[in-house]
Amino acid sequence: MITNVAPTAKAKEEILPGIQKAAILMVMLGDQVSAEILKMLNEDEVQLVSREVARLKKVEPELAEAVLEEFYQMTAARDYIVKGGIDYAKSMLMNAFGPETAKRLMDRLIKALGSDVASFDALQKADPGQLAKFLHNEHPQTIALVLSHLNPSQAAALLASLPPHLRPDVALRVAGLDQISPDVICKIANVIGQKLNAIGEFSRESYGGVRAVAEMFNRMDSETSKDILSAIETQDGNLVETIRHLMFVFDDTLLIDPQGLKEVIARVDRKVITLALKGTGEQLKNHFLQCMSQRGADMMREDMDALGPVKIKEVEAAQQTVISVIRALESEGVLSLRGTVGEQYVV
Template identity: 30%
Template sequence: MAAERSIATRNSGNRDSDATSYGGVTTIAEMNGPQRAAVILLVLGEDHGRTIWQEFDDEEIRIITRAMAELGTVDADEVERLMLDFVGRLSSAGAVTGSFDRTISLLEKILPSDQVALIMEEIRGPAGRNMWQKLGNIDAVVLANFLKNEYPQTIAVILSKIRAEHAANVLRNLPNELSIDVVSRMLRMESVQKEALDHIENTLRTEFVSTLTQTRRRDPHEMMAEIFNGFDRQTEIRFLAALDDSNQESAARIRALMFTFEDLGKLDPAALQTLMRQVDKDTLARALKGASEDMRNFFFGAMSQRATKNMQDDMQGLGPLRLKEVDEAQAKMVALTKDLADKGEIVLAKGNSEDELVY
């Protein structure tokens, strides 16, 4: 979310800087940060922009909503130029390293010194603040690789403090004998003294979480793939075609990372049956109405002959559908599939055997 936040806040102090407008149509030539963020959020809409909105504080929301309300009309070419510029900036960004001192230095150039002091005091705060939440967001394999070198009792304490589901995934990735020892210690564990818990938290902060924070950087192409997944088909084609002309390598990487309706054809039989039980029949009928013959046959293969005949009748009964209606139905199925994967009910594989992604 850092990229969206930087766009939203860049130039936000310059409230008098307005986009150039001719005949009521706004261009991006002199757009400030909040205006550019407003355009991107309008393109994303309610569903796909929700998580970004949730990252803003009240003041940022006020700035962006004002910019959005006063934006006027931005034509398709201007929107395309803005999005391509955004993608280009993300793709060309180098690695960054964060530290306490560097953060203070940056904030003091942007915010009042007293506000900076309050923010950094919150971060510096008592040992362990938000530590267990941070561990809960770290990949289970990464966490297990770190913990396997710790004492079993220490591992037991740590796993007892994080979400049960995440602890299970960490245990699954520990060496077998070590994981059994940890489980035994967790079963016998009594209350942990505050001093011992503080020591563990401080060790995690200095030896693991802070190092991980400094070195981890999300591939911007992953974020753009998620954004592109939210586009309708025509918008997706338009942006990818433009990227093919300006940055073919980035376009190829985004395509590889996107999860589309056609990727549902890679579901294993068990996952497909789970999806079929959850999806609304009308949504499935609309999605298959505009699907390829191969995709139709893939879904029909998971149905009985009678169910297939009923679905074909439902599809025929829909009559002509606008492409937008088909896109919306297929997007709902993709979203439902990802939701099922997030809940651990199915596993998604994408790409060839050497490039598998699990969402």
């Protein structure tokens, strides 16, 4: 990475017209890479850049480095916006380059991308119910592309809000997504942006796939996810098996070794665990109780006995809280699973 660029070179780079920066960048990248870039430009842009390259004389090394540095920083900034929106981009840029450079990059990028930045950020903050209202008339592939650019919780809510007959088809299409052309995304973005003003330009990156579908189902209520999986199974049984393998349901806590489960219990409120265990089988309850102290287990049993009827949604919310802690601990390497996630148990 280029660092410690001379202030004088940086000052020159700041006032250079964009077309001159593009010409310097093309020269620095070399003939082969530049040729590939030119293929992506229209005829007028090719002429402008080519003319500017021809006009270039000797470029000071420090100035060339400053242009390359700006190119790297702007690319990183755009990538951060695509992945997590404006707030995420600001945070990442501040960590990477400091507050002053981060502000300068964001100002430039927002000015360059215009409404694209705001509309993409708005999409990630949009209410899933509102998105579903206008998306249900779109082609399932369009819906799948939108879903793949949302966070798992938001995508799950949106998928659940779609008409039941659409859900399996959309989930199948998300699972099949891989590398997506920016041109395709932009065309779809223009259509959706007119309706909700909530979509922008995206980079070529992997957003979909089976794991994305599994993450959605993990955040859905169990009945909806079961219905969609059953419908998909009639079309692609192997895909459903893979999705279930990647899903982590509350019953899968049986796969956690005692030491790991003790860590989970230590991080989750006892009332949440009590609610999460409501209606589960004795095997699962005992698995938790055996990882507690005698006093803790006795108190848990008393809480279970005293717990009256509760809504299924409340139980599922408590189970999702436990699952979130399990995932966090697994990513930290604190706990491990004894078997295959997604195995079925009689509860």
